[in-house]
Amino acid sequence: MRSWAERGSGFAYACLAGTAALLCLPIGNPDIFWHLSAARWMAEHRAFPRTDWLSSTMAGRPWCDFEWLTELLWHAVHKAGGLPALWALKVLLLAGAAALLWRLLREAGAPFFDRCLGLLLWALAAAFANDLRPENFSLILFLALFLKLEGRRLAPPSGFSPREAAAAVAVFALWANLHAGFVFGLMLLGIFAAGDLLRRRGPALAFLLLLAAAAALLNPYGGEVYAVPARHAAELPELSRFIREWQETSLLQHWLWPFWAVLALSFAAALWRQLRRRDLPLEHLAVLAAFALPGVRHVRTAVYFVSVALPIAAACLRDSGRSPEREPRLPTFLRAALGLAAGAFLCWNFLAPYKRFRPFSPMHVPVHAARFLADEASALGGLRLLNPWHWGGYLGYALPAGMPVFVDGRYIFHPLLRPLWEANQTPEAMAEFLDRNAIDVAVTPRTPQFVVTGELKRPFYLFFFPKERWALVHFDDKALVFARRSALPAAWLADREYRLFRPDDLTAAYRMVREGKASAADAARDVRRFSLRFDGDPELSGLAVAARQWLRSVSEDAPR
Known part of the structure; x- marks a missing residue:
């Protein structure tokens, strides 16, 4: 007789389908573009970048590009097939990680249904890592290392062969050139090495740990691959205030609830095994504790904890004294409940991108603002540009030479995070920030922030970029572009400035025209310019239609 988990194959395959849907979500990471910029520079110069060349603020400053190998691979894939090919690479890499997790769950004794459910929980709990990132390679190598170490733990004590030593050197040398996540691999290897020493199984893993740590130095930047993560770790308290991915894994954010479910499940399973059988492996307890702490403190590192927690939970819940055909009622109920909850959570949070699927979601990049800046490069080139942190990578890749960004997602810009945040607090x-940094062109997000003046709510930018000094020369659904009046010819500004038809301020503009304080002709000129730019655009043509409808209502009510 088959177990309940095996009989519920339809439910199990639904879990696999949900996992596949999650792994196939579009790319959304805006940082891929500064990685592609670095790869493009390497391809053009046949050298490794050692100083910044993309920004006006850090130009010439030292920069350790410890992800150079990932970037060159991305560059080759992008050159061959564009963003769809990069999306396919992302799916392939995450599928490889899922296959390794499947094997870990199987080795831990999880039945078929539990493996399917485990993959779905993993994909949900590690949702932040479900993107195209250099961490994709770290995740695969981390899971492969955990699989190898678990197999070694269960085998009789032995030394290591020259082949294993060579493999350790090769893997960690490769890993250190792909992504700095190799330090988590060293951490995992160190835990198992300590376990071997405490249980008197020999120093083989300790020697492999030393070899692996030395192998990481086989990269173009030498010891910097250790220095940069160390500096990064020291900056984490500050980074967690300003960068979402380095913030704590909060229970208040509903999309992180699966992580907390896995955390609770894994520690409860470990406690159950210790109380029931008193044979919880020391390595499992140490791995859970060591990776839970960074997982709870920072969203970015949660994926490493989830990847080890699920196999450990499966191993802890395996009851060697019970026949699989006679599973207890409570675990069966819990499995079904977890599966239903995971499916509902998937539908609630992750189905929206499939309504209009595309390999790359431009939600987090200023596509139209970048196009405007590139079109106006002859006038704006050489002027000092201000941009948000998360848009710098895309702008640096999309804009022509001579238009350096202010910041992007690289670690060298961490010192600018606080000044940028402070500048956005008051007009x-x-x-003061704009003048101190000699900013002539500012690209800023179009956010729904308002100031109440009289009977109206006016948009924030009227106060942060007052029209006496700044001209609004472009806007779209995501971005606003302002130009300093003193930095550009008056004729250029006159042809591009939006004086009345301005985002989130149309009620005020309507009143000004109706009361004779502004001309309907000025509004018509603004709308005509906006329509010429966005008519025919598949995403913003609706805004152009709405603009003309607004203009008709303004013209009808204008004084004669």
Whole structure:
């Protein structure tokens, strides 16, 4: 007789389908573009970048590109097939990680249904890592290392062969040139090495740990691959205030609930095994504790904890004294409940991108603002540009030479995070920041922030970029572009400035025209310019239609 988990194959395959749907989500990481910029530079110069060349703020400053090998691979794939090919690479890499997790769950004794459910929980709990990132390679190598170490733990004690030593050197040398996540591999190897020493199984893993740590130095930047992560770790308290991926894994964010479910499940399973059988492996307890702490403190590192927690939970819940055909009622109920909850959570949070699927989601990049800046490069080139942290990678890749960004997602810009945040707190702070940094062109997100003046709510930018000094020369659904009046010819500004038809301020513009304080002709000129730019655009043509409808209502009510 087959177990309940095996009989519920339809439910199990639904879990696999949900996992596949999650792994096939579009790319959304805006940082891929500064990686592609670095790869493009390497391809053009036949050298490794050692100083910054993309920004105006850090130009010439030292930069350790410890992800250079990943970037060159991305560059080759992108050159061959564009963003769809990069999406396919992302799916392939995450599928490889899922296959390794499947094997870990199988080796831990999880039945078929539990393996399917485990993959779905993993994909949900590690949702932040479900993107195209250099960490994709770290995740595969981390899972492969855990699989190898688990197999060694269960085998009789032995030394290591020259082949194993060579493999350790090769893997960690490769890993250190792909992504700095190799330090988590060293951490995992160190835990199992300590376990061997405490249980008197020999120093083989300790020697392999030393070899692996030395092998990581086989890269173009030498010891910098250790220095940069160390500096990064020291900066984490500050980074967690300003960068979402380095913030804590909060229970208040509903999309992180699966992580907390896995955390609770894994520690409960470990406690159950210790209380029931008193044979919880020391390595499992140490791995859970060591990776839970960074997973709870920072969203970015949660994937490493989830990847080890699920196999450990499966191993802890395996009851060697019970026949699989006679599973207890409670675990069966819990499995079904977990599966239903995971499916509902998937539908609630992750189905929206499939309504209009594309390999890359431009939600987090200023596509139209970048196009405007590139079109106006002859006038704007050489002027000092201000941009948000998360848009710098895309702008640096999309804009022509001579238009350096202010910041992007690289670690060298961490010192600018606080000044940028402080500048956005008050109009006075922003004015001082813009003048101190000699900013002539500012690209800023179009956010729904308002100031109440009289009976109206006016948009924030009227106060942070006052029209006496700044001209609004472009806007779209995501971005606003302002130009300093003193930095550009008056004729150029006159042809591009939006004086009345401005985002989130149309009620005020309507009143100004109706009361005779502004001309309907000025509004018509603004709408005509906006329509010429966005008519025919598949995403923003609707805004152009709405603009003309607004203009008709303004013209009808304008004084004669």
